[in-house]
Amino acid sequence: MARSRRSDQDKGFPARREGPGVRLAIPNKGRISAPVFELLEKSGLHLEGGPDRRLVARTPDPHVEVLFARPVDIPEYVSIGAADLGITGHDMVVERRVDVSELLDLGFGRAALVLAVREDAPFASPRDLVGARVATEFPVIAGEYFGKKEIPVTLVPVGGACEATPYLGIADAIVDLTSSGDTLRSNRLRVIDRVLETSTVLIANRASLAAKGTKIEEIQVALESVVRARGQCYLMMNAPRSCVAEISSILPGLSGPTVTEVASREDLVAIHAVVSEDRVYQLIHLLKRAGARDILVMSIERMIP
Secondary structure (H helix, E strand, O other): OOOOHHHHHHOOOOOOOOOOOEEEEEEOOOOOHHHHHHHHHHHOOOOOOOOOOOOEEEOOOOOEEEEEEOOOOHHHHHHHOOOOEEEEEHHHHHHHOOOOEEEEEOOOOOEEEEEEEEOOOOOOOHHHHOOOEEEEOOHHHHHHHHHHHOOOOEEEEOOOOHHHHHHHOOOOEEEEEEOOOHHHHHOOEEEEEEEEEEOEEEEEOHHHHHHOHHHHHHHHHHHHHHHHHOOEEEEEEEEEHHHHHHHHHHOOOOOOOEEEEOOOOOOEEEEEEEEEHHHHHHHHHHHHHOOOEEEEEEEOOOOOO
């Protein structure tokens, strides 16, 4: 639904921005705030003054500024145009029911919104919860979930410590986020259904995409280059020319290894390849046996296709 500029400011939202500049909203706290800050640093969008608690921070690009906001508010900020871009959880976007474009899955903050009950509760499936009380910080998602299944429940909105509500007698079940499941297990809760899969995403205001598409694409490419490089490393080695075929068969590079000449009296070539970090331990031994030498392993911060 369209909102007036005046009403946005009256509600305390930052003013809309005009012109080619782009405002990116990121979490000011929470489980994904540190990874988001690291992502921006690696992408080249260094925040002046670091990740302090200012409302707005400048970056080396005079046309890009960063707005610190609560993760739950970021979808709304982007939807109304107070920010052109935002980084938040997919679950927050769904919960706020906003019309934004999800541009990129950033590959971290993965979790599941689950339906859980006490270990000793007599509930084996969602159908057993007819008439039950369900505590959650996600009343919209939970309401739609039970509505689609035609299971009448009473939702109990809470602002935190959702996992404690079944043992406090506040609710019979919870709908809450979990990543490893450790918190649920430590609170003697068991999952009876998965409601929603979520991760951290880059979202955009649809009008901003049309008006500032070039700059937004530039930012997206910078962030995506860091995401693509995650878990990859760069291998460089020298080898006799006669060993190239065997070494190439060993390397699982993205597009095959690159082979170049070496200024040496020996008949050597240089072989370069990008490989997954979890393969390096095994590869080094195989490459040595195949004739490779002078092997270097380097980390990759950004990778642009």
